């Protein structure tokens with residue numbers, strides 16, 4: 001061989017020269033490596049059509065240990081000459097793309113192009129994505145985590161069938177992400193003569209190597225989409241190859257390091273409404289062990305408001321602790337409560353899911369329900385928050401005021417300098433911020449306000465406190481939270497209304513019980529209370545009568561004509577109301593101002609059905625005494 005000959009037979013000077021040349025060459029190599037901007041990308045090859053091969057029956061199947069070797073023959077994926085010269089030691093098993101000068105001026109302002117070195121880790125077995133499950137999501141996230149520091153970005157080669165699920169799941173379980181994760185795949189294997197796979201993979205490598213976008217994204221068809229909107233191809237794209245919409249990028253404000261969530265809840269599901277769906281189906285779907293349901297409704301989040309049976313089934317489920325999130329069946333659009341039919345759902349505890357895709361909503365539910373340290377109310381609040389850019393349109397009533405960092409913001413804008421000024425501003429704003437948070441059931445915001453000196457007994461300009469508002473809205477956990485943190489059950493607003501009255505008027509039975517247990521009492525004058533009872537009786541509003549009863553009211557209270565609720569119910573022939581009143585201590589013997597008892601009114605009207613109820617009540621009364 002040439003070198004041996006030189007060694008053994010050659011002139012010693014020639015030998016010295018060749019060493020010197022080799023040394024010079026080495027230095028040149030190092031210089032060129034040092035000068036060349038470089039990005040290192042880790043590619044997790046999980047399977048999918050992109051790396052499949054047709055078997056002898058002409059069917060595509062994943063083929064192990066095949067992709068890397070084949071890519072090495074494609075010049076746009078591997079620069080053989082460069083690799084032979086420079087890929088050694090720690091990068092020996094990497095592939096090297098040809099040096100690429102990115103046309104985007106934003107990217108190229110500081111460097112004249114980049115060399116992307118990438119390493120492929122092939123999963124065993126390679127999976128068709130239809131065979132993947134939650135454990136595979138964790139494996140991908142954990143692999144990214146353990147290689148996080150050595151790489152500038154990550155690509156996941158994945159089948160297209162369930163890519164939207166994996167991408168959405170990764171976006172949630174990868175917490176405090178600071179580097180790009182791009183999922184890509186193809187419809188035709190990368191080695192076929194015509195394949196979308198080559199472009200998709202190439203775009204992903206270039207994108208991951210040139211842009212530091214801290215999001216999970218999907219690369220397809222020369223477009224990079226945020227993971228959570230990937231299904232909706234019609235939405236504006238984040239990047240159309242050379243132009244990035246930087247404003248559309250979601251950035252976490254957290255100071256925490258990148259980590260991977262440890263648990264996902266599997267008891268979640270998607271239910272698509274259809275005309276004629278039965279309440280039985282809904283109940284069966286939402287029964288134990290179900291913990292979270294994505295409800296796909298019509299249009300802007302509508303469900304039939306003329307189906308009390310369905311609404312009751314949803315209400316039962318939310319009361320049992322199932323978290324239901326409302327998203328639309330349309331491929332484009334978002335959930336709004338401006339229609340009566342949409343509001344009916346939020347009234348029974350269904351949370352508005354804005355414009356989330358079904359995959360994002362489902363994996364978000366699974367992620368949040370997996371957070372064992374969160375209270376139920378916190379889980380509900382988190383579901384209505386935009387956590388990873390998955391909700392471009394947050395339903396107005398679901399938006400947390402704390403998202404705006406209001407106090408600091410206002411103080412800065414007004415250039416307040418002294419502590420006193422800031423305290424004054426706080427006094428003016430805090431009660432309203434607390435009421436707003438109580439209205440949306442946002443315990444996190446309340447906690448933040450308390451932590452920065454908020455006092456839950458302070459009232460806004462109408463004398464309303466956060467407790468008034470929570471009682472009115474029916475947020476049981478917020479009521480409990482406020483009471484445990486110093487809110488007064490005795491607070492009266494400018495209309496002399498207590499939180500108990502708010503709860504009664506809105507028929508929130510459990511809240512009424514808690515308030516009574518905490519010492520709340522009815523503060524209305526007896527005659528006014530009687531008028532309220534008579535009005536409820538006249539409207540056959542048994543639930544309001546029940547609410548007053550739980551609040552401690554005597555249902556025999558009489559108005560200015562000495563009429564009781566029972567007089568009114570009998571005179572108007574409201575049988576159910578009569579029955580409720582008799583069952584709850586209503587007296588048939590009290591005279592009104594015209595000298596008549598309720599029983600006499602029934603006789604005058606010839607209401608034998610009511611007279612029968614009265615005689616039954618009499619019997620029970622005699623047996624009881």
Ligand SMILES: NC(=O)C[C@H](N)C(=O)O
Nearest residue numbers: 048049128129159160161
């Ligand atoms: N195009 C594809 O990748 C489809 C394939 N069945 C998969 O999801 O793995």
